Amino acid sequence: MTLATPLVDIGVNFHSKQLTGLAPELIARAKDANVGAILATGTSVESSQSELALAHQHPGYLYSTAGVHPHSADGWNDTALELLFTLLEDPACVAVGETGLDYNRNFSTPANQRRAFGAQLELAADTGKPLFLHCRDAFDDFFAMMRDAVAGGARGVVHCFTGSEDEAEAFVELGLDIGVTGWVTDLARGQTLREAVKSTPLDRLHLETDAPYLGPKNAKKRRPYNEPANLIWIARAIAELHGVDELVVAQACxxxxxxxxxxxNQGLHL
Structure with a gap:
Protein backbone atom coordinates (compact mmCIF):
# COMPACT_ATOMS: atom_id res chain seq x y z
CA MET A 1 0.00 0.00 0.00
CA THR A 2 1.55 3.30 -1.13
CA LEU A 3 0.45 6.89 -1.61
CA ALA A 4 1.02 9.33 -4.46
CA THR A 5 2.90 11.68 -2.12
CA PRO A 6 6.22 10.34 -0.78
CA LEU A 7 6.44 10.14 3.00
CA VAL A 8 9.28 11.35 5.23
CA ASP A 9 10.43 9.33 8.23
CA ILE A 10 12.01 11.84 10.59
CA GLY A 11 13.38 9.31 13.09
CA VAL A 12 15.27 6.07 12.51
CA ASN A 13 17.95 4.65 14.83
CA PHE A 14 20.14 2.85 12.32
CA HIS A 15 22.86 2.57 14.98
CA SER A 16 20.69 0.41 17.24
CA LYS A 17 21.74 -3.21 17.76
CA GLN A 18 18.52 -4.48 16.18
CA LEU A 19 19.25 -2.67 12.91
CA THR A 20 23.01 -3.22 12.70
CA GLY A 21 23.97 -4.13 9.15
CA LEU A 22 20.41 -3.86 7.86
CA ALA A 23 20.53 -0.35 6.38
CA PRO A 24 20.64 -1.38 2.70
CA GLU A 25 17.57 -3.62 2.92
CA LEU A 26 15.71 -1.19 5.19
CA ILE A 27 16.28 1.61 2.70
CA ALA A 28 15.29 -0.58 -0.25
CA ARG A 29 12.01 -1.55 1.41
CA ALA A 30 11.41 2.06 2.43
CA LYS A 31 11.74 3.20 -1.16
CA ASP A 32 9.36 0.45 -2.27
CA ALA A 33 6.89 1.78 0.33
CA ASN A 34 7.17 5.31 -1.11
CA VAL A 35 9.23 6.76 1.74
CA GLY A 36 11.01 9.63 -0.01
CA ALA A 37 13.49 10.64 2.69
CA ILE A 38 14.74 9.41 6.05
CA LEU A 39 16.32 11.23 8.97
CA ALA A 40 18.85 9.05 10.83
CA THR A 41 18.91 9.90 14.53
CA GLY A 42 22.13 10.60 16.40
CA THR A 43 21.88 10.03 20.15
CA SER A 44 25.57 10.28 21.07
CA VAL A 45 28.71 11.65 19.48
CA GLU A 46 29.55 8.19 18.19
CA SER A 47 26.12 7.44 16.73
CA SER A 48 25.90 10.97 15.30
CA GLN A 49 29.14 10.26 13.45
CA SER A 50 27.96 6.88 12.18
CA GLU A 51 24.56 8.21 11.09
CA LEU A 52 26.20 11.02 9.10
CA ALA A 53 28.57 8.52 7.48
CA LEU A 54 25.53 6.44 6.50
CA ALA A 55 23.82 9.53 5.10
CA HIS A 56 26.84 10.13 2.87
CA GLN A 57 26.29 6.65 1.40
CA HIS A 58 22.75 7.63 0.37
CA PRO A 59 22.96 11.30 -0.66
CA GLY A 60 19.69 13.06 -1.32
CA TYR A 61 17.73 10.34 0.46
CA LEU A 62 19.23 9.90 3.91
CA TYR A 63 19.99 12.77 6.29
CA SER A 64 21.17 12.79 9.90
CA THR A 65 20.97 14.56 13.23
CA ALA A 66 23.79 15.20 15.70
CA GLY A 67 23.22 15.32 19.43
CA VAL A 68 23.53 13.73 22.85
CA HIS A 69 20.43 12.06 24.30
CA PRO A 70 19.52 12.94 27.91
CA HIS A 71 20.29 9.35 28.93
CA SER A 72 23.95 10.05 28.09
CA ALA A 73 24.11 13.56 29.52
CA ASP A 74 26.40 12.59 32.42
CA GLY A 75 29.21 12.30 29.87
CA TRP A 76 28.65 15.74 28.34
CA ASN A 77 31.79 17.86 27.96
CA ASP A 78 33.39 20.50 25.76
CA THR A 79 34.87 17.85 23.47
CA ALA A 80 31.39 16.53 22.70
CA LEU A 81 30.25 20.06 21.92
CA GLU A 82 33.13 20.64 19.52
CA LEU A 83 32.60 17.32 17.74
CA LEU A 84 28.88 17.91 17.32
CA PHE A 85 29.53 21.38 15.94
CA THR A 86 31.85 19.89 13.33
CA LEU A 87 29.22 17.33 12.29
CA LEU A 88 26.56 20.03 12.00
CA GLU A 89 28.70 21.95 9.51
CA ASP A 90 27.91 19.17 7.02
CA PRO A 91 24.81 19.94 4.89
CA ALA A 92 23.63 16.33 5.26
CA CYS A 93 23.38 16.82 9.04
CA VAL A 94 20.17 18.78 9.28
CA ALA A 95 19.23 18.98 12.97
CA VAL A 96 20.60 19.23 16.52
CA GLY A 97 19.61 16.27 18.66
CA GLU A 98 18.33 13.97 19.84
CA THR A 99 18.43 16.22 22.89
CA GLY A 100 16.14 17.16 25.73
CA LEU A 101 15.14 15.92 29.17
CA ASP A 102 14.05 12.50 30.44
CA TYR A 103 13.17 12.23 34.12
CA ASN A 104 11.45 8.86 33.72
CA ARG A 105 14.45 6.75 34.69
CA ASN A 106 17.13 9.40 35.14
CA PHE A 107 19.96 7.45 33.52
CA SER A 108 21.76 10.80 33.81
CA THR A 109 21.13 13.22 36.64
CA PRO A 110 18.52 15.93 35.99
CA ALA A 111 21.17 18.59 36.57
CA ASN A 112 23.48 17.09 33.95
CA GLN A 113 20.57 16.65 31.57
CA ARG A 114 19.75 20.33 31.84
CA ARG A 115 23.41 21.26 31.35
CA ALA A 116 23.76 19.16 28.19
CA PHE A 117 20.39 20.28 26.88
CA GLY A 118 21.19 23.94 27.44
CA ALA A 119 24.48 23.60 25.59
CA GLN A 120 22.74 21.95 22.65
CA LEU A 121 20.11 24.68 22.57
CA GLU A 122 22.98 27.12 22.19
CA LEU A 123 24.46 24.88 19.50
CA ALA A 124 21.21 25.11 17.55
CA ALA A 125 21.31 28.89 17.85
CA ASP A 126 24.92 28.98 16.66
CA THR A 127 24.34 26.70 13.67
CA GLY A 128 20.85 27.90 12.74
CA LYS A 129 19.61 24.32 12.53
CA PRO A 130 16.35 22.97 13.99
CA LEU A 131 16.11 20.79 17.08
CA PHE A 132 15.17 17.12 17.28
CA LEU A 133 13.73 17.04 20.78
CA HIS A 134 13.06 14.47 23.51
CA CYS A 135 10.79 15.12 26.51
CA ARG A 136 9.64 12.42 28.90
CA ASP A 137 8.20 13.11 32.37
CA ALA A 138 9.99 16.47 32.35
CA PHE A 139 7.46 18.85 30.84
CA ASP A 140 7.87 21.80 33.21
CA ASP A 141 11.66 22.08 32.99
CA PHE A 142 11.69 21.23 29.29
CA PHE A 143 9.03 23.77 28.44
CA ALA A 144 10.74 26.51 30.43
CA MET A 145 14.04 25.92 28.63
CA MET A 146 12.37 25.72 25.23
CA ARG A 147 10.36 28.87 25.86
CA ASP A 148 13.58 30.82 26.30
CA ALA A 149 15.17 29.11 23.28
CA VAL A 150 12.19 29.80 21.01
CA ALA A 151 12.26 33.44 22.09
CA GLY A 152 15.81 33.45 20.72
CA GLY A 153 14.73 31.98 17.38
CA ALA A 154 14.89 28.20 17.98
CA ARG A 155 12.57 25.85 16.13
CA GLY A 156 12.13 22.11 16.23
CA VAL A 157 10.02 19.00 16.66
CA VAL A 158 9.19 17.17 19.87
CA HIS A 159 9.90 13.71 18.53
CA CYS A 160 8.10 10.56 19.64
CA PHE A 161 5.53 12.64 21.50
CA THR A 162 3.50 10.61 24.01
CA GLY A 163 2.18 13.41 26.21
CA SER A 164 -1.25 14.85 26.85
CA GLU A 165 -3.49 17.01 24.70
CA ASP A 166 -2.66 20.01 26.91
CA GLU A 167 1.07 19.43 26.48
CA ALA A 168 0.76 19.11 22.73
CA GLU A 169 -1.26 22.32 22.59
CA ALA A 170 1.37 24.12 24.70
CA PHE A 171 4.17 22.98 22.41
CA VAL A 172 2.28 23.99 19.27
CA GLU A 173 1.43 27.40 20.70
CA LEU A 174 5.10 27.83 21.53
CA GLY A 175 5.96 27.17 17.91
CA LEU A 176 7.19 23.57 18.08
CA ASP A 177 6.04 20.68 15.92
CA ILE A 178 4.98 17.21 17.07
CA GLY A 179 6.45 13.89 15.89
CA VAL A 180 4.05 10.93 15.85
CA THR A 181 5.18 7.30 16.03
CA GLY A 182 3.45 3.92 16.04
CA TRP A 183 2.39 4.60 19.64
CA VAL A 184 -0.64 6.32 18.09
CA THR A 185 -1.79 2.93 16.77
CA ASP A 186 -1.83 1.31 20.22
CA LEU A 187 -5.48 1.34 21.26
CA ALA A 188 -4.65 0.00 24.73
CA ARG A 189 -1.80 2.30 25.76
CA GLY A 190 -1.95 5.15 23.27
CA GLN A 191 -5.30 6.74 24.03
CA THR A 192 -3.76 9.87 25.56
CA LEU A 193 -1.61 10.37 22.49
CA ARG A 194 -4.53 9.67 20.17
CA GLU A 195 -6.53 12.47 21.79
CA ALA A 196 -3.55 14.79 21.50
CA VAL A 197 -3.03 13.96 17.82
CA LYS A 198 -6.72 14.42 17.08
CA SER A 199 -6.58 18.00 18.32
CA THR A 200 -3.20 18.93 16.80
CA PRO A 201 -3.36 20.70 13.41
CA LEU A 202 -2.02 18.63 10.52
CA ASP A 203 0.35 21.42 9.58
CA ARG A 204 2.28 20.79 12.81
CA LEU A 205 2.64 17.00 12.63
CA HIS A 206 5.53 14.84 11.39
CA LEU A 207 5.64 11.09 10.76
CA GLU A 208 8.32 8.90 12.30
CA THR A 209 8.83 5.23 13.03
CA ASP A 210 11.55 5.67 15.68
CA ALA A 211 12.72 2.33 14.28
CA PRO A 212 13.47 -0.24 15.52
CA TYR A 213 11.05 0.69 18.31
CA LEU A 214 7.28 1.22 18.51
CA GLY A 215 6.07 -0.91 15.63
CA PRO A 216 2.56 0.04 14.48
CA LYS A 217 -0.14 -2.19 15.89
CA ASN A 218 -2.34 -1.76 12.83
CA ALA A 219 0.23 -3.21 10.40
CA LYS A 220 -0.91 -6.49 8.88
CA LYS A 221 2.58 -8.02 8.84
CA ARG A 222 5.58 -6.99 10.90
CA ARG A 223 9.16 -8.07 11.39
CA PRO A 224 10.68 -8.38 14.88
CA TYR A 225 11.78 -4.75 14.54
CA ASN A 226 10.11 -1.61 13.27
CA GLU A 227 11.34 -0.03 10.03
CA PRO A 228 10.66 2.98 7.74
CA ALA A 229 8.55 0.87 5.38
CA ASN A 230 5.90 0.81 8.14
CA LEU A 231 5.45 4.60 8.06
CA ILE A 232 2.22 4.38 6.05
CA TRP A 233 0.46 2.76 9.00
CA ILE A 234 1.12 5.79 11.18
CA ALA A 235 -0.22 8.06 8.45
CA ARG A 236 -3.32 5.87 8.26
CA ALA A 237 -3.94 6.13 12.03
CA ILE A 238 -3.59 9.93 11.94
CA ALA A 239 -5.97 10.10 8.98
CA GLU A 240 -8.58 8.12 10.87
CA LEU A 241 -8.27 10.37 13.92
CA HIS A 242 -8.62 13.54 11.82
CA GLY A 243 -11.34 12.11 9.60
CA VAL A 244 -9.45 12.81 6.38
CA ASP A 245 -7.91 10.81 3.56
CA GLU A 246 -4.44 9.34 4.05
CA LEU A 247 -3.18 11.42 1.14
CA VAL A 248 -4.09 14.61 2.99
CA VAL A 249 -1.99 13.48 5.95
CA ALA A 250 0.90 12.48 3.70
CA GLN A 251 0.91 15.82 1.91
CA ALA A 252 0.73 17.83 5.13
CA CYS A 253 3.36 15.89 7.05
CA ASN A 265 16.90 23.39 -0.05
CA GLN A 266 19.00 20.23 -0.27
CA GLY A 267 17.69 19.57 -3.76
CA LEU A 268 15.29 16.86 -2.64
CA HIS A 269 12.09 16.79 -4.65
CA LEU A 270 9.50 14.83 -2.75
Missing part, protein backbone atom coordinates in the same frame (compact mmCIF):
# COMPACT_ATOMS: atom_id res chain seq x y z
CA UNK A 254 5.78 15.79 4.13
CA UNK A 255 5.47 19.55 3.68
CA UNK A 256 6.11 20.02 7.39
CA UNK A 257 9.29 17.95 7.28
CA UNK A 258 10.51 19.73 4.16
CA UNK A 259 9.92 23.07 5.86
CA UNK A 260 11.54 22.25 9.18
CA UNK A 261 14.60 20.36 7.96
CA UNK A 262 15.13 22.23 4.71
CA UNK A 263 15.00 19.14 2.52
CA UNK A 264 13.81 21.20 -0.46
Missing amino acids: TRNSERLFGFS
Whole structure:
Protein backbone atom coordinates (compact mmCIF):
# COMPACT_ATOMS: atom_id res chain seq x y z
CA MET A 1 0.00 0.00 0.00
CA THR A 2 1.55 3.30 -1.13
CA LEU A 3 0.45 6.89 -1.61
CA ALA A 4 1.02 9.33 -4.46
CA THR A 5 2.90 11.68 -2.12
CA PRO A 6 6.22 10.34 -0.78
CA LEU A 7 6.44 10.14 3.00
CA VAL A 8 9.28 11.35 5.23
CA ASP A 9 10.43 9.33 8.23
CA ILE A 10 12.01 11.84 10.59
CA GLY A 11 13.38 9.31 13.09
CA VAL A 12 15.27 6.07 12.51
CA ASN A 13 17.95 4.65 14.83
CA PHE A 14 20.14 2.85 12.32
CA HIS A 15 22.86 2.57 14.98
CA SER A 16 20.69 0.41 17.24
CA LYS A 17 21.74 -3.21 17.76
CA GLN A 18 18.52 -4.48 16.18
CA LEU A 19 19.25 -2.67 12.91
CA THR A 20 23.01 -3.22 12.70
CA GLY A 21 23.97 -4.13 9.15
CA LEU A 22 20.41 -3.86 7.86
CA ALA A 23 20.53 -0.35 6.38
CA PRO A 24 20.64 -1.38 2.70
CA GLU A 25 17.57 -3.62 2.92
CA LEU A 26 15.71 -1.19 5.19
CA ILE A 27 16.28 1.61 2.70
CA ALA A 28 15.29 -0.58 -0.25
CA ARG A 29 12.01 -1.55 1.41
CA ALA A 30 11.41 2.06 2.43
CA LYS A 31 11.74 3.20 -1.16
CA ASP A 32 9.36 0.45 -2.27
CA ALA A 33 6.89 1.78 0.33
CA ASN A 34 7.17 5.31 -1.11
CA VAL A 35 9.23 6.76 1.74
CA GLY A 36 11.01 9.63 -0.01
CA ALA A 37 13.49 10.64 2.69
CA ILE A 38 14.74 9.41 6.05
CA LEU A 39 16.32 11.23 8.97
CA ALA A 40 18.85 9.05 10.83
CA THR A 41 18.91 9.90 14.53
CA GLY A 42 22.13 10.60 16.40
CA THR A 43 21.88 10.03 20.15
CA SER A 44 25.57 10.28 21.07
CA VAL A 45 28.71 11.65 19.48
CA GLU A 46 29.55 8.19 18.19
CA SER A 47 26.12 7.44 16.73
CA SER A 48 25.90 10.97 15.30
CA GLN A 49 29.14 10.26 13.45
CA SER A 50 27.96 6.88 12.18
CA GLU A 51 24.56 8.21 11.09
CA LEU A 52 26.20 11.02 9.10
CA ALA A 53 28.57 8.52 7.48
CA LEU A 54 25.53 6.44 6.50
CA ALA A 55 23.82 9.53 5.10
CA HIS A 56 26.84 10.13 2.87
CA GLN A 57 26.29 6.65 1.40
CA HIS A 58 22.75 7.63 0.37
CA PRO A 59 22.96 11.30 -0.66
CA GLY A 60 19.69 13.06 -1.32
CA TYR A 61 17.73 10.34 0.46
CA LEU A 62 19.23 9.90 3.91
CA TYR A 63 19.99 12.77 6.29
CA SER A 64 21.17 12.79 9.90
CA THR A 65 20.97 14.56 13.23
CA ALA A 66 23.79 15.20 15.70
CA GLY A 67 23.22 15.32 19.43
CA VAL A 68 23.53 13.73 22.85
CA HIS A 69 20.43 12.06 24.30
CA PRO A 70 19.52 12.94 27.91
CA HIS A 71 20.29 9.35 28.93
CA SER A 72 23.95 10.05 28.09
CA ALA A 73 24.11 13.56 29.52
CA ASP A 74 26.40 12.59 32.42
CA GLY A 75 29.21 12.30 29.87
CA TRP A 76 28.65 15.74 28.34
CA ASN A 77 31.79 17.86 27.96
CA ASP A 78 33.39 20.50 25.76
CA THR A 79 34.87 17.85 23.47
CA ALA A 80 31.39 16.53 22.70
CA LEU A 81 30.25 20.06 21.92
CA GLU A 82 33.13 20.64 19.52
CA LEU A 83 32.60 17.32 17.74
CA LEU A 84 28.88 17.91 17.32
CA PHE A 85 29.53 21.38 15.94
CA THR A 86 31.85 19.89 13.33
CA LEU A 87 29.22 17.33 12.29
CA LEU A 88 26.56 20.03 12.00
CA GLU A 89 28.70 21.95 9.51
CA ASP A 90 27.91 19.17 7.02
CA PRO A 91 24.81 19.94 4.89
CA ALA A 92 23.63 16.33 5.26
CA CYS A 93 23.38 16.82 9.04
CA VAL A 94 20.17 18.78 9.28
CA ALA A 95 19.23 18.98 12.97
CA VAL A 96 20.60 19.23 16.52
CA GLY A 97 19.61 16.27 18.66
CA GLU A 98 18.33 13.97 19.84
CA THR A 99 18.43 16.22 22.89
CA GLY A 100 16.14 17.16 25.73
CA LEU A 101 15.14 15.92 29.17
CA ASP A 102 14.05 12.50 30.44
CA TYR A 103 13.17 12.23 34.12
CA ASN A 104 11.45 8.86 33.72
CA ARG A 105 14.45 6.75 34.69
CA ASN A 106 17.13 9.40 35.14
CA PHE A 107 19.96 7.45 33.52
CA SER A 108 21.76 10.80 33.81
CA THR A 109 21.13 13.22 36.64
CA PRO A 110 18.52 15.93 35.99
CA ALA A 111 21.17 18.59 36.57
CA ASN A 112 23.48 17.09 33.95
CA GLN A 113 20.57 16.65 31.57
CA ARG A 114 19.75 20.33 31.84
CA ARG A 115 23.41 21.26 31.35
CA ALA A 116 23.76 19.16 28.19
CA PHE A 117 20.39 20.28 26.88
CA GLY A 118 21.19 23.94 27.44
CA ALA A 119 24.48 23.60 25.59
CA GLN A 120 22.74 21.95 22.65
CA LEU A 121 20.11 24.68 22.57
CA GLU A 122 22.98 27.12 22.19
CA LEU A 123 24.46 24.88 19.50
CA ALA A 124 21.21 25.11 17.55
CA ALA A 125 21.31 28.89 17.85
CA ASP A 126 24.92 28.98 16.66
CA THR A 127 24.34 26.70 13.67
CA GLY A 128 20.85 27.90 12.74
CA LYS A 129 19.61 24.32 12.53
CA PRO A 130 16.35 22.97 13.99
CA LEU A 131 16.11 20.79 17.08
CA PHE A 132 15.17 17.12 17.28
CA LEU A 133 13.73 17.04 20.78
CA HIS A 134 13.06 14.47 23.51
CA CYS A 135 10.79 15.12 26.51
CA ARG A 136 9.64 12.42 28.90
CA ASP A 137 8.20 13.11 32.37
CA ALA A 138 9.99 16.47 32.35
CA PHE A 139 7.46 18.85 30.84
CA ASP A 140 7.87 21.80 33.21
CA ASP A 141 11.66 22.08 32.99
CA PHE A 142 11.69 21.23 29.29
CA PHE A 143 9.03 23.77 28.44
CA ALA A 144 10.74 26.51 30.43
CA MET A 145 14.04 25.92 28.63
CA MET A 146 12.37 25.72 25.23
CA ARG A 147 10.36 28.87 25.86
CA ASP A 148 13.58 30.82 26.30
CA ALA A 149 15.17 29.11 23.28
CA VAL A 150 12.19 29.80 21.01
CA ALA A 151 12.26 33.44 22.09
CA GLY A 152 15.81 33.45 20.72
CA GLY A 153 14.73 31.98 17.38
CA ALA A 154 14.89 28.20 17.98
CA ARG A 155 12.57 25.85 16.13
CA GLY A 156 12.13 22.11 16.23
CA VAL A 157 10.02 19.00 16.66
CA VAL A 158 9.19 17.17 19.87
CA HIS A 159 9.90 13.71 18.53
CA CYS A 160 8.10 10.56 19.64
CA PHE A 161 5.53 12.64 21.50
CA THR A 162 3.50 10.61 24.01
CA GLY A 163 2.18 13.41 26.21
CA SER A 164 -1.25 14.85 26.85
CA GLU A 165 -3.49 17.01 24.70
CA ASP A 166 -2.66 20.01 26.91
CA GLU A 167 1.07 19.43 26.48
CA ALA A 168 0.76 19.11 22.73
CA GLU A 169 -1.26 22.32 22.59
CA ALA A 170 1.37 24.12 24.70
CA PHE A 171 4.17 22.98 22.41
CA VAL A 172 2.28 23.99 19.27
CA GLU A 173 1.43 27.40 20.70
CA LEU A 174 5.10 27.83 21.53
CA GLY A 175 5.96 27.17 17.91
CA LEU A 176 7.19 23.57 18.08
CA ASP A 177 6.04 20.68 15.92
CA ILE A 178 4.98 17.21 17.07
CA GLY A 179 6.45 13.89 15.89
CA VAL A 180 4.05 10.93 15.85
CA THR A 181 5.18 7.30 16.03
CA GLY A 182 3.45 3.92 16.04
CA TRP A 183 2.39 4.60 19.64
CA VAL A 184 -0.64 6.32 18.09
CA THR A 185 -1.79 2.93 16.77
CA ASP A 186 -1.83 1.31 20.22
CA LEU A 187 -5.48 1.34 21.26
CA ALA A 188 -4.65 0.00 24.73
CA ARG A 189 -1.80 2.30 25.76
CA GLY A 190 -1.95 5.15 23.27
CA GLN A 191 -5.30 6.74 24.03
CA THR A 192 -3.76 9.87 25.56
CA LEU A 193 -1.61 10.37 22.49
CA ARG A 194 -4.53 9.67 20.17
CA GLU A 195 -6.53 12.47 21.79
CA ALA A 196 -3.55 14.79 21.50
CA VAL A 197 -3.03 13.96 17.82
CA LYS A 198 -6.72 14.42 17.08
CA SER A 199 -6.58 18.00 18.32
CA THR A 200 -3.20 18.93 16.80
CA PRO A 201 -3.36 20.70 13.41
CA LEU A 202 -2.02 18.63 10.52
CA ASP A 203 0.35 21.42 9.58
CA ARG A 204 2.28 20.79 12.81
CA LEU A 205 2.64 17.00 12.63
CA HIS A 206 5.53 14.84 11.39
CA LEU A 207 5.64 11.09 10.76
CA GLU A 208 8.32 8.90 12.30
CA THR A 209 8.83 5.23 13.03
CA ASP A 210 11.55 5.67 15.68
CA ALA A 211 12.72 2.33 14.28
CA PRO A 212 13.47 -0.24 15.52
CA TYR A 213 11.05 0.69 18.31
CA LEU A 214 7.28 1.22 18.51
CA GLY A 215 6.07 -0.91 15.63
CA PRO A 216 2.56 0.04 14.48
CA LYS A 217 -0.14 -2.19 15.89
CA ASN A 218 -2.34 -1.76 12.83
CA ALA A 219 0.23 -3.21 10.40
CA LYS A 220 -0.91 -6.49 8.88
CA LYS A 221 2.58 -8.02 8.84
CA ARG A 222 5.58 -6.99 10.90
CA ARG A 223 9.16 -8.07 11.39
CA PRO A 224 10.68 -8.38 14.88
CA TYR A 225 11.78 -4.75 14.54
CA ASN A 226 10.11 -1.61 13.27
CA GLU A 227 11.34 -0.03 10.03
CA PRO A 228 10.66 2.98 7.74
CA ALA A 229 8.55 0.87 5.38
CA ASN A 230 5.90 0.81 8.14
CA LEU A 231 5.45 4.60 8.06
CA ILE A 232 2.22 4.38 6.05
CA TRP A 233 0.46 2.76 9.00
CA ILE A 234 1.12 5.79 11.18
CA ALA A 235 -0.22 8.06 8.45
CA ARG A 236 -3.32 5.87 8.26
CA ALA A 237 -3.94 6.13 12.03
CA ILE A 238 -3.59 9.93 11.94
CA ALA A 239 -5.97 10.10 8.98
CA GLU A 240 -8.58 8.12 10.87
CA LEU A 241 -8.27 10.37 13.92
CA HIS A 242 -8.62 13.54 11.82
CA GLY A 243 -11.34 12.11 9.60
CA VAL A 244 -9.45 12.81 6.38
CA ASP A 245 -7.91 10.81 3.56
CA GLU A 246 -4.44 9.34 4.05
CA LEU A 247 -3.18 11.42 1.14
CA VAL A 248 -4.09 14.61 2.99
CA VAL A 249 -1.99 13.48 5.95
CA ALA A 250 0.90 12.48 3.70
CA GLN A 251 0.91 15.82 1.91
CA ALA A 252 0.73 17.83 5.13
CA CYS A 253 3.36 15.89 7.05
CA THR A 254 5.78 15.79 4.13
CA ARG A 255 5.47 19.55 3.68
CA ASN A 256 6.11 20.02 7.39
CA SER A 257 9.29 17.95 7.28
CA GLU A 258 10.51 19.73 4.16
CA ARG A 259 9.92 23.07 5.86
CA LEU A 260 11.54 22.25 9.18
CA PHE A 261 14.60 20.36 7.96
CA GLY A 262 15.13 22.23 4.71
CA PHE A 263 15.00 19.14 2.52
CA SER A 264 13.81 21.20 -0.46
CA ASN A 265 16.90 23.39 -0.05
CA GLN A 266 19.00 20.23 -0.27
CA GLY A 267 17.69 19.57 -3.76
CA LEU A 268 15.29 16.86 -2.64
CA HIS A 269 12.09 16.79 -4.65
CA LEU A 270 9.50 14.83 -2.75
